[in-house]
Every structure is written in C-alpha cells, then in structure tokens.
Amino acid sequence: MDRRSVLKFILAGLALPTPLMAYASQAVRRVSVSRSASSATLLLELSGPVIASSFTLESPPRVVIDLKQAVLAAPLEGLALDGTPVTAIRSGKTPSGDLRIVLDLADSGVRAKLQPMSGKGHTLQVLLSGQPAQAVASTPAVQAVPERASGKPHRDVLVVIDAGHGGKDPGAVGSKGEQEKIVALQIAKLLAKRIDAQKGYKAKLVRTDDIFIPLRKRAEVAQRLNADLFISVHADAAPRLTASGASVFALSQNGATSSMARWMAERENDADSVGGGLNVKLHKDDPMVAGVLLDMSMNATISTSLDLGHQVLSQLGGVARLHQARVEQAGFAVLKSAAVPSILVETGFISNVNDCQRLHDTRHQRKIAEAIFAGVDGYFRQQPPAGSLIAARARNETA
Ligand SMILES: [Zn+2]
Structure with missing residues (x-):
C-alpha cells in the first residue's frame, strides 16, 4: 500500500536556474x-x-x-x-x-x-x-466475484521491528557493563520470530547485527516497506536506579505527557549524536516529513499508535511490572517518520539490577516477545488492515 x-x-x-x-x-x-x-x-x-x-x-x-x-x-x-x-x-x-x-x-x-x-x-x-468493488460490479462484462477468487493473494500484516541503538551507540549501560543494544536486539529477534510464526503476519528487522543506524533511517524502513506497524525495542536507564518495569511510548506532536516521557525521548533522540553528531531535528522541509508533522491527520496515526500501544502495554502487564499504567507520549524522533503507526517499547530498565537480570534471561525475553505480539495481534484482529489475510478471516468469521 x-x-x-x-x-x-x-x-x-522545473530545471530552473534559481531555487527561488x-x-x-x-x-x-x-x-x-x-x-x-x-x-x-x-x-x-x-x-x-x-x-x-x-x-x-x-x-x-x-x-x-x-x-x-x-x-x-x-x-x-x-x-x-x-x-x-x-x-x-x-x-x-x-x-x-x-x-x-x-x-x-x-x-x-x-x-x-x-x-x-x-x-x-x-x-x-x-x-x-x-x-x-462497485466499480467492478457495474461493468456488465465482469461478474462480481468474491475477493478470494480474484487471484490477488491476501497480504500479510507487516511489522517492522527496530532493535534500539547498535554499533558505536551502546544505548544504556548497566552496572556491570551490560549494554542495551544487545538486549534490545535479542528481544527484537525473538519478537520477529514470533511474528513470522503466525500465519497472516510478517516481520522485518531494521538491524540484525550490531551496527549503527541513524534514527530517521530506521523509521524510513517502515515507510519504504509500507509497514502496518513500527515497533522500536529498548531497555533504557532511568535517573533513579530503583525505577523498574516496562513502558510503551507513542509520538506526541506537542508536549510530552510526563516529565519521564520527555526525559526518555530526549535520551533516545541523543542516539544520533552518539553516532557521529547527526542532527535528528526534523524540519518541515524534510521531504520525508514534509506536510506530515504539520498535518492534522497525523493525529489519526498517533491515535492508532496509542490504541495499539495500550494493547501491548496491557499484555506486558502480564509478564512484567509496568513502570507506567498508560501509554506515554513525547517527541521521539524514531517514531516521527510517518503515518505508519509507531510505538516504542521500553522492556525494562537496564539501570535497575533486577530488571537487568531478567532482561538477560532468555525465558523472560521470550515472554516479553510473546506479550508484545499478543498486544499487536489483539489490535489487528479488531482493526484488520484492508487486503490482509487477517481481514479476510475476520470477514469469514462474521459472514
Ligand atoms: Zn534506548
């Protein structure tokens, strides 16, 4: 799409001599x-x-x-x-x-x-x-046929998964030198595997190795592939070492919904400066976001992200302590690219000793991946994307 x-x-x-x-x-x-x-x-x-x-x-x-x-x-x-x-x-x-x-x-x-x-x-x-459909049906020579018989296969719901940080940007670092970028990649890979195992879904990882990718490039992957959802996976540090638990964030076009959300966004947006001083400030003349951030209808995408994020957060509540009971919002650069609904999942705090231990446990990682998938699947079953196998199945179930 x-x-x-x-x-x-x-x-x-438009081969004009001056840009003016x-x-x-x-x-x-x-x-x-x-x-x-x-x-x-x-x-x-x-x-x-x-x-x-x-x-x-x-x-x-x-x-x-x-x-x-x-x-x-x-x-x-x-x-x-x-x-x-x-x-x-x-x-x-x-x-x-x-x-x-x-x-x-x-x-x-x-x-x-x-x-x-x-x-x-x-x-x-x-x-x-x-x-x-009515355009086809109105043509006398063409009989209205069920979508399934049209020869067009139902598409998979595409989820782009972004493992936070990578390469020269380790992300948050734990008390014993544990690195967020490694945990994020492990969980992202498990999540991709879980999604791919489900008929009607397909996952694509932004990075599969320990490499540095600027924030905007990550969001561009979802845009280029016309993904149905973009999930950025993190395991950050908090100023208070006692802070623990999982949280889910969405983009805000205005202010942050809490000081914690603002702090997280500033921290995550710093990733590019760690990686070589790239400016992640999004300008309105940026072709990728031109007109988009200024667009009132961007609110619709954020609203979808919030609904989706809410389902993921409630599923995460079954496998981890929640740091925040609601989906918080702030100006995360990695979530800004597009009308592709985008959420950022903080799977826990690497700065918290207990969280850090659990985040390195493969069984816990698998539970987190399963919970994120359950939230995503719950959302798409309610709101199946047009043309998807999930939509076709939902129609058959209600027919
Ligand atoms: Zn992070």
Missing part, C-alpha cells in the same frame, strides 16, 4: 477526473511548475496531495466522481501556506501515484488504482 510513500516529484520544466523560482506561486486552473474500468485519474492543470508530494492515510482512508506555494483557482464541486474510488474532494492550506487537496476514499486499498502529463503543459496526474 502506498500509504506513506511521499512521492516527491517535480513537474517537467521553484517557489513562485502557481495556480491550479482546472481540475477534472477521467476513469476507466480499472483506474481513475485526477488531472490538475497548473499555471506553471509546482513541487508536489502525496501520501495516503487510513481511518478514514484518504489521499493527501500537497502543492508547494500553489493556489486553487478552479472549483472542486461537481466533479464526476461516480465509479471512482473517490467519494469527495476537499482543499485547504497547510500551515506553511501550501495548497492541500484531500481525496476522501471509499476503500483503504486505493493507491495514488503522482505523474506529470507529457505534452499537456503543466498538468499533474494523480493516478488512483485499486477500485472499490
């Missing part, structure tokens, strides 16, 4: 829709070259198209949307003044692709594929 592929592209003709010109304000002069049996295309006729990007979001499903420094000079009402996956088109401005066009979709399986239209001046094509 193209959920979060930020298809940044520049319309043909790229930001010259352009107008969308005409908006139209064309459709065929298998696809629909939204055409945006522009007065000149524009930098455009798009991403898709779920619950509710929609495609968001941002046009840098553009203005809308054409009506969006009255477009022939029947038989397309689009149910409504809205427009607005991003806080940075760019034009945002939002396509509400009938189905979350729809993918969008931006493409300049050759030989048509500055026309941007938004290609939409993955039609809603």
Whole structure:
C-alpha cells in the first residue's frame, strides 16, 4: 500500500536556474477526473511548475496531495466522481501556506501515484488504482466475484521491528557493563520470530547485527516497506536506579505527557549524536516529513499508535511490572517518520539490577516477545488492515 510513500516529484520544466523560482506561486486552473474500468485519474492543470508530494492515510482512508506555494483557482464541486474510488474532494492550506487537496476514499486499498502529463503543459496526474468493488460490479462484462477468487493473494500484516541503538551507540549501560543494544536486539529477534510464526503476519528487522543506524533511517524502513506497524525495542536507564518495569511510548506532536516521557525521548533522540553528531531535528522541509508533522491527520496515526500501544502495554502487564499504567507520549524522533503507526517499547530498565537480570534471561525475553505480539495481534484482529489475510478471516468469521 502506498500509504506513506511521499512521492516527491517535480513537474517537467522545473530545471530552473534559481531555487527561488521553484517557489513562485502557481495556480491550479482546472481540475477534472477521467476513469476507466480499472483506474481513475485526477488531472490538475497548473499555471506553471509546482513541487508536489502525496501520501495516503487510513481511518478514514484518504489521499493527501500537497502543492508547494500553489493556489486553487478552479472549483472542486461537481466533479464526476461516480465509479471512482473517490467519494469527495476537499482543499485547504497547510500551515506553511501550501495548497492541500484531500481525496476522501471509499476503500483503504486505493493507491495514488503522482505523474506529470507529457505534452499537456503543466498538468499533474494523480493516478488512483485499486477500485472499490462497485466499480467492478457495474461493468456488465465482469461478474462480481468474491475477493478470494480474484487471484490477488491476501497480504500479510507487516511489522517492522527496530532493535534500539547498535554499533558505536551502546544505548544504556548497566552496572556491570551490560549494554542495551544487545538486549534490545535479542528481544527484537525473538519478537520477529514470533511474528513470522503466525500465519497472516510478517516481520522485518531494521538491524540484525550490531551496527549503527541513524534514527530517521530506521523509521524510513517502515515507510519504504509500507509497514502496518513500527515497533522500536529498548531497555533504557532511568535517573533513579530503583525505577523498574516496562513502558510503551507513542509520538506526541506537542508536549510530552510526563516529565519521564520527555526525559526518555530526549535520551533516545541523543542516539544520533552518539553516532557521529547527526542532527535528528526534523524540519518541515524534510521531504520525508514534509506536510506530515504539520498535518492534522497525523493525529489519526498517533491515535492508532496509542490504541495499539495500550494493547501491548496491557499484555506486558502480564509478564512484567509496568513502570507506567498508560501509554506515554513525547517527541521521539524514531517514531516521527510517518503515518505508519509507531510505538516504542521500553522492556525494562537496564539501570535497575533486577530488571537487568531478567532482561538477560532468555525465558523472560521470550515472554516479553510473546506479550508484545499478543498486544499487536489483539489490535489487528479488531482493526484488520484492508487486503490482509487477517481481514479476510475476520470477514469469514462474521459472514
Ligand atoms: Zn534506548
């Protein structure tokens, strides 16, 4: 699913001598829709070259198209949307003044692709594929067939697992020199194994070895693979050595929900400076996050992360002491990348002698992995992603 592929592209003709010109304000002069049996295309006729990007979001499903420094000079009402996956088109401005066009979709399986239209001046094509069922059924030559018989296999729910720290960044260090990066990798590997063992799920590890990866690169893996979930596994230190237990964190766009959460986020965000002074501050002109952090709809993703995190936290409560009873939020850089729901699991405190001992025990590690998986599975059984085997099974069970 193209959920979060930020298809940044520049319309043909943007070979401009100065970067300033790229930001010259352009107008969308005409908006139209064309459709065929298998696809629909939204055409945006522009007065000149524009930098455009798009991403898709779920619950509710929609495609968001941002046009840098553009203005809308054409009506969006009255477009022939029947038989397309689009149910409504809205427009607005991003806080940075760019034009945002939002396509509400009938189905979350729809993918969008931006493409300049050759030989048509500055026309941007938004290609939409993955039609809603009624579009197929309305074509007389094609019989409506059950999804299973369509030949398209149901996909696995993809979980990207990130073992915190690594390489020159050891993470937190215990009283006897125990290193967070090692414990995190061991638990991450057990979790990946558990997920892969379950039909309908697939896991992908960000790192399988003791290597350093900048925080943003980790989040990019989930984005590139269009993952359904990103889990960062940690075992941090706390300022108080008596602090113990597991906790789950999600991103906050504003402030942290507790001073502990803020402290944790600052600590985790330091990982990149340990690894060589890279700046992890995310700027709004960063192509990966452009428009995303500023997007109100990012709240929907955070809300999913919180629901998911809550299920994981309650399962962890069965195998470990909980340091916090609720999912806390702060500005974790590793969770910031995308609309991929993202949680950070602190499996315990390596700075606490008892926690540290348990974190090194393979049986306990396995229990933690099992609990995290149970939380994830519990969530996805309730909210099965479109097109997944889990969704197909849920339908069969309720049919
Ligand atoms: Zn950590």
